[in-house]
Amino acid sequence: MSAVVFVHGWGVGSGIFDELRALLGERRATLAPALPGYGTPMCEPYAAHRLAEVLSRAAPAPCSIVGWSLGALVALAWALARPRDVDRLVLIAATPCFVQRRDWAHAMPAVELDAFARALEESCESALGRFAALQALDDASAKRVARRLREHAAPCAVQDRAALEAGLSVLRQTDLRERIAEIRQRVLLVHGDRDRIVPVGAAVYLAEHLPRARLERIDDAAHAPFVSHAPRIARAIAEFLDER
Numbered sequence: 132m133s134a135v136v137f138v139h140g141w142g143v144g145s146g147i148f149d150e151l152r153a154l155l156g157e158r159r160a161t162l163a164p165a166l167p168g169y170g171t172p173m174c175e176p177y178a179a180h181r182l183a184e185v186l187s188r189a190a191p192a193p194c195s196i197v198g199w200s201l202g203a204l205v206a207l208a209w210a211l212a213r214p215r216d217v218d219r220l221v222l223i224a225a226t227p228c229f230v231q232r233r234d235w236a237h238a239m240p241a242v243e244l245d246a247f248a249r250a251l252e253e254s255c256e257s258a259l260g261r262f263a264a265l266q267a268l269d270d271a272s273a274k275r276v277a278r279r280l281r282e283h284a285a286p287c288a289v290q291d292r293a294a295l296e297a298g299l300s301v302l303r304q305t306d307l308r309e310r311i312a313e314i315r316q317r318v319l320l321v322h323g324d325r326d327r328i329v330p331v332g333a334a335v336y337l338a339e340h341l342p343r344a345r346l347e348r349i350d351d352a353a354h355a356p357f358v359s360h361a362p363r364i365a366r367a368i369a370e371f372l373d374e375r
Contacts, residue, residue, distance in 0.1 A: 138202030168294020237332035255287035323352030
């Protein structure tokens, strides 16, 4: 049984997965490494494939990967670069392309991401607080989700802000749509129907274009369904990883 590696999203540390990892139980080995720059050394270039390369060095192979938001982009890049090292993928609030383009509407408008970049320059703490609120918006447990996200927000020292700024560039520039069909691993997609960061249409697209994927939609959840619906998501992940 392969170990499970959890890859966190932008602006939030890996401790956000503590409850989910605990619910998966002791019989399955899990680890949740920090993305480069989140209390760890930065990497160059700061891009999805490079982040995946750095994380893969400390991960057992093969492993299954649970990636959330930016972490889901990293998980996709990991599976593309090192397919033999990746057993299965669980992609939470995932998209192959985070920012809207002429032929891609299931994403955040570029002007909104740019606004977050400006807010980060003005006040890192305030920007992360606003992002936590947006991630929780419309969730049936919005107050609790926002509180948890704020509790695990990334620090805002100078070196930490550099990683946050670089992470926004990854979200702005990465577009993996043309390579999605190359991913042959089994994939479980988990997506909140009320997600205001990554519209559920992105998950529907992935379900249609990944060769071996299925989608579990959470109808009263937003961008962090594993926080608001931890027991349900843990069961879904465990069942998926145990499938033959």
